[in-house]
Amino acid sequence: MYNPILDVFMMVVKKGSFSKAAQHLFLTHTAVIKQMNTLEEQLQTQLFYRSHQGISLTPAGQVLYDETKHIMSLSQQIILKVQEANLHLPVLIRVGVSTLYPCQPLMKIWEQISHHYPQFDIQMVPFTDDAHRLQLLGSQFDCLIGPYNALYKDAIYRFIPLGHYHFQIAINKRHPLAHNKIIHWQDLSHEKIMIMKTNYSPINDKIRQDLLTHCPHIEIMDIEPSYDTSTFNQCAKTQNLLLSLECWKSVHPSLVHIPLSQDYQIPYGVITNQSISPQLQNFFQIIQDSSR
Numbered sequence: 001m002y003n004p005i006l007d008v009f010m011m012v013v014k015k016g017s018f019s020k021a022a023q024h025l026f027l028t029h030t031a032v033i034k035q036m037n038t039l040e041e042q043l044q045t046q047l048f049y050r051s052h053q054g055i056s057l058t059p060a061g062q063v064l065y066d067e068t069k070h071i072m073s074l075s076q077q078i079i080l081k082v083q084e085a086n087l088h089l090p091v092l093i094r095v096g097v098s099t100l101y102p103c104q105p106l107m108k109i110w111e112q113i114s115h116h117y118p119q120f121d122i123q124m125v126p127f128t129d130d131a132h133r134l135q136l137l138g139s140q141f142d143c144l145i146g147p148y149n150a151l152y153k154d155a156i157y158r159f160i161p162l163g164h165y166h167f168q169i170a171i172n173k174r175h176p177l178a179h180n181k182i183i184h185w186q187d188l189s190h191e192k193i194m195i196m197k198t199n200y201s202p203i204n205d206k207i208r209q210d211l212l213t214h215c216p217h218i219e220i221m222d223i224e225p226s227y228d229t230s231t232f233n234q235c236a237k238t239q240n241l242l243l244s245l246e247c248w249k250s251v252h253p254s255l256v257h258i259p260l261s262q263d264y265q266i267p268y269g270v271i272t273n274q275s276i277s278p279q280l281q282n283f284f285q286i287i288q289d290s291s292r
Contacts, residue, residue, distance in 0.1 A: 006068050008035050009047070013065050017054045090121035091279040096141035097124045099251055100227060101133065105162050105268065106145050106287065113290050120283050130228035134271070142280055143272040147245060149201040149225065160270040160284055162291045167207065167264040168249065168257040169193075170235050170242040177241075177258070184261045185214040192219045193241040194234070200225035203266050207243060210262065 012021040012032065022032040040047050047061035057065060097103045103124060110122060125141040127133065133144060134157065148159050169183045177187055188211065195211075196204050211218050221240060223231060229251065235242040236254040245266065249257035269291075270284060 003039075005035050005039050006064075006071070008032060009039060009064070010068055010072070012036060012048075012055065013057065013061075090119055091283065093120055093122045093143070093280070093283055094125045094141040095122055096127050096133065096136060096144035098127050098130055098133070099229060100130050100248060101144050101146045102247070103145050106270065109162070109287055109290050113286070117283075117286060120286075131224070131226045133226075137271070138273050138276075142276070143270050143284070146268060146271055147247075148267040148269065149204075156274055158272050158274045158276075158284075159267075160272070160288045160291075161267045162269040162287075163267070164265040165245045165247050165268050166259065167203075167266065168244055168246050168259050170232065170244040170248070170252075170255045170257050172236055172239060173254055173256055175239055175241075178256050180258055182261050183258050185211075188215045188218050188241070190217045190219075191215075191241055192221055192239070193243060194221045194223045194231070195243045196225040196227075197222045201266070203264060204243065207264055 008021065008025065008027075011025055012018060015021045015024060018032045018036070019029050021027075022029045025032070036048065043060070043064070045060045046058050047064060048055045049058060095103045095106060107122075114120075127136055127140060129136070133146075137143070137157075145162070147165055148161070169177075171178050177183065177191075180187060193211065195208050198205050198208065208220060211220065223234075227244075227248070231242070232244075232248070232252040232255060234240070236252050242255075244257060246257060246259075247268070270287060272280070272284060276284075
């Protein structure tokens with residue numbers, strides 16, 4: 001291991017005195033002498049001839065001087081090589097993934113173009129706290145893939161559209177409607193359906209209004225805007241229906257997802273922070289360009 005005291009030793013030799021070396025290194029004269037004494041004790045040999053005219057190297061000191069010059073040169077070469085190697089390391093893109101927020105849409109694009117961009121590498125980071133996924137951006141992962149809603153209008157988030165998910169109705173497999181191929185308005189009469197609260201997603205609000213218009217006897221149950229596994233558990237335990245998305249059809253084994261006769265869609269894509277590194281900005285721009 002390189003000993004920092006050798007830097008002081010080399011300066012003493014270069015300046016020819018302890019006091020001049022101390023002045024150059026912004027140390028006290030006493031501190032320099034103490035370090036040189038320590039070095040001699042560690043090596044168990046005398047390194048300097050001391051006189052009123054100054055200092056000069058002993059044969060052992062000359063050997064240490066020559067070898068230290070070589071070591072310092074090698075140290076600089078090592079530092080340069082390490083820095084060069086770091087420049088060629090791929091930029092790691094951490095993608096948050098969970099049962100409700102899979103990364104397949106991003107990976108499909110990346111599989112097609114990754115050979116053109118070896119400077120990037122993707123790491124999947126599992127998370128379970130779906131309700132607080134946005135708070136994890138930037139700390140646990142750099143981005144996640146999911147549907148767009150009004151929450152992302154906040155200036156701290158950036159949304160990069162990749163496509164559209166179709167809305168479907170999640171139903172308990174024991175429900176009479178579970179065998180339907182398509183859900184029509186009339187099928188929903190006198191049913192209870194779980195839909196996120198209003199003013200979080202314009203498309204959810206439109207579906208809610210259409211249901212109330214075409215299904216006057218339907219009962220709408222407000223749920224939190226951030227779906228998680230407990231949302232699907234609640235649907236599975238009851239005979240209530242759930243307004244869901246096609247990407248969530250495999251979330252719960254006791255539920256089936258059935259398309260609506262009216263084709264409602266919501267954009268999905270990359271969700272990240274507005275304040276990100278230039279490397280991440282470059283990566284997301286590549287993904288956005290490749291998805292068109």
